[in-house]
Amino acid sequence: MSFVLRSSNFGDQQVLPLDQVHHAMGAGGKNVSPELHWEGAPAGTRSFALTCYDPDAPTGSGWWHWVVYDIPANATSLPQGAGTPDGKSLPAGSKQGRTDFGTREYGGAAPPPGHGVHRYVFTLYALNVDKLDVPDDASAALVGFMIHFAKLGEAKLTATYQR
Helix, strand or coil: CCEECCCCCCCCEEEEEEEHCCCCCCCCCCCCCCEEEEEEEEEEEECEEEEEEECCCCCCCCCCEEEEEECCCCEEEEECCCCCCCCCCCCCCEECCCCCCCCCCCCCCCCCCCCCCEEEEEEEEECCCCCCCCCCCCCCHHHHHHHHHHEEEEEEEEEECCC
């Protein structure tokens, strides 16, 4: 079985619904994290990490929209709305890292008007460690760096959005 990531909110290469679009910066969405579920994690998986990244953001380095790590190995899904600041709907022990919005929560799509189609790449990583060794105030880039040293496999789901 292959390692796959899916959502009941959108399919691969489909447009993000307004629920998953940010409510700030004039984007007009609800800023609710999507439901995500997965199967086929590689043997030896001890935890998971999830990122949502926009490589098309006009920053020179993209934009981190969501970072969740230390997701227990027995988890197979995240419910819609799990990306709130308190993270109470995340699996026990999971942590949210700081996004490029400067917060520890899901930050929906908010591309600049007229900038064209942006991709929102949700990547679930299967890791060979129970917990990532990162400080509480770690940037998304540092969390990503540590993910890559512990990665056993990854599953991607990409959505698009423009305004």
